[in-house]
Amino acid sequence: MADNTRHRPRTAADRRGRRAPWQLALRVAAWGTSGALLLGCGATWYVYRSLTDGLTTSDALDAVRGKAPRHLDNSVNLLLIGLDSRKDMNGNDLPRQFVQTELHAGSSDIGYYNTNTLILMHIPADGGKVQAFSIPRDDYVQTLNGDGSVQGHYKIKEAYANAYTTAHDKYAAQGVKGADLEAKSREAGREATLATVQQFTGVPIDHFAEVNLLGFYDIAKVLQPITVCLKHPVRDRYSGANFPAGVQQLNARQALAFVRQRHGLDEGDLDRTRRQQAFISTVTHQLKSEGVWGSPSKLQGLFDVVKKDVVLDSSWNVLDFAQQAPNLTGGNVVFHTLPIEGFGMRNREDVNLVDPDKVKSIVQQAFGPAASPVPSASTTAVSSATVDVSNGNGRRGLASEALSALVKLGYTAGTTGNVAPRSVTTVRYGTGAGPAAQQIAGRLHAGTATAGSAVPAGHVAVTLGADYTPPGGQAPSPTATAAPSQSASASAADSGPAVQAGGVPCVN
Missing domain, CATH: 3.30.70.2390 (Alpha-Beta Plaits)
Structure with missing residues (x-):
């Protein structure tokens, strides 16, 4: 029987089954590239999820968006909030022994929900020098709730606590309990702090991070030893600070004492503010020098603490920030302290007297132009x-x-x-x-x-x-007011020297 297969016409299936060598190579390359992209995306997704899954986030910024002039560029304003609370995320008191021995912070009843640290940072769109302003905690200002309603005039640190208390009472009366009650009350406190700082400074807040005493301690524990420099030896039984002059390395307990001390310092709270600025400068310098920002494995330990103790706004991409963070080192950040006009007694408390218009002018000049001015109290429509x-x-x-x-x-x-x-x-x-x-x-x-x-x-x-x-x-001159207390003992209208980041600044 004759073999006729060699003479059979080629079908379309035959033509599809055979490819020229260059076609095969192209297909293999495409498959390889696609596979690499999928693996790369998968790895990136896995790293992102492993680092960020479990972060505590807040939508508090939603309450204040659009209530300050918008940026004219892609710069970012970041507010760091240090909460003077001896409680965990669920509102439970921290163990008494831990508070007294490790935090050296007295009773869990002290501090309540005051924000003893407020630092507003401006990160320029062009990667230029970062300007940061610490807001003294005792500045006597008009405080707001998140919806813009007026609380009254208080120390700026009390905006959070005032709103927290009001919300806690309201939600408790509605039957809300436990961790849910704590979360809702703290969210009200965050909204009030953001609204108050945004109005006081006249610039928008794009992101924020909140940490309490325990969070600071835990972060310091991950990063210890922490290098600091003091111009003079100090000893303070209130904070537990007991350090010689000069450069030295601190453990977590000592680092907390370093940033909390105000008694025994020439300028009280303002010197403490500069300690906090120096600490941030030192830590960012240390993180860069140790290669933490570029290493997911090294970031993991830091992020584990962040998940436990830190609250971030929900729109903040922390990995993007980690990539930008090295730009905050090497002398690229200058820390200032907003000026005060004097001291006074308000609500039976010693306070810092401030000029809100001057503060807005200073901050807006440093941060750059905005789209439109913020209405001042003098231009707000009056109620009948x-x-x-x-x-x-x-x-x-x-x-x-x-x-x-x-x-x-x-x-x-x-x-x-x-x-x-x-x-x-x-x-x-x-x-x-x-x-x-x-x-x-x-x-x-x-x-x-x-x-x-x-x-x-x-x-x-x-x-x-x-x-x-x-x-x-303007508020009365210092000569017409009570003498400054230990917590406000700096010269009037003097914010003091700026702290230049980029290493280990030496401070009082």
Whole structure:
């Protein structure tokens, strides 16, 4: 039988089954490239997930977005929040022995939810020098809630605690309990801090990170020993600081004492602020020199602590930041401390008196131009109310003068009178006049307005004290106020020398 197969015409299947050598090579290359890309993407995804899975994040920035001028470029403003709390993430007290021996921080009842560290950093879009401003914790400012409503005038560190307390009471009354109650209350505190700092500085906040005392200790434990430099020897029983002068290496317990000490320092809290700036400079320098930023395995230990103790905003890509972080070393960061105008007694507490307009000008000049100005308190629309003013200041004619100034701002004139001398200016309000009263209290730097049963509906009753400040005017000079306390013992209107990052700065 004849073999006819060699003469069979080639079918389409035959043609598809045979490829020219260059076609096969191209296909193999494509398969190889695709496989490499898939493996690479998979590895990147795995590294990202292993490092970031379990991070505690917050949506608090959603409450304040769009309430400050937007950037004109791709620069980033980052707020670092140090919470003076002796509690864990679920609101449980840290073990007493640990708080006393390792943190040297007294009782778990101390500190509450005050933000004792606030550092606002500006990272330029072009990779230029980073400008950072520490905000002294005792600055007496108008504090806000996350929705923009006014809390009153308090130390800036108290914005978080005030909002936390209000939210905690509200949610507890609704039956919320345990970790969920703590989380909701802290979120309110974060929103209030962001809103207050954003208004005070007049610039938008793009990202934030929050850490408490335990978190700082745990981070220091991962990074120890930490190199610091002191100009003078120090010994302080409150913080546990006991160090000689010069360059030295600290363990985690000592590092916490280093950044917490304020007693025994020439400039009290302001020197402590510079200690915190020096610590950040040292740590970023150390991380770069040890190659941590570029090593996923080295980052893992740091991220494990971050997952446990640090809260980051939900829009922050931490791996992107880790790639940018080396740019924050090598002298590329300059730390400043916002200036104060003097010292005073408000709400029966020693405070730093500040000029909000000056602060905005300093920060905005350093951070660069914004899209539009932030409305100041003097341009905010007034709420309707009739104002009655009583003079307890002692200066003749001051009640009429104060009422006239308030009328010019848009409030309705009521009555004036005199009362016995008093030291503190107070603002009370009748039914329906709460918003106006809070505005007026803010304009007069008079703390928080309170409801008064004897005040007629629609009226605000202002009683001027020795600390009276004209509406929209500057706070009284230091000579007219109480002597500064240990926590505010720096010269007025002097933020002190800048701390230049890029190594181990020597500080008091």
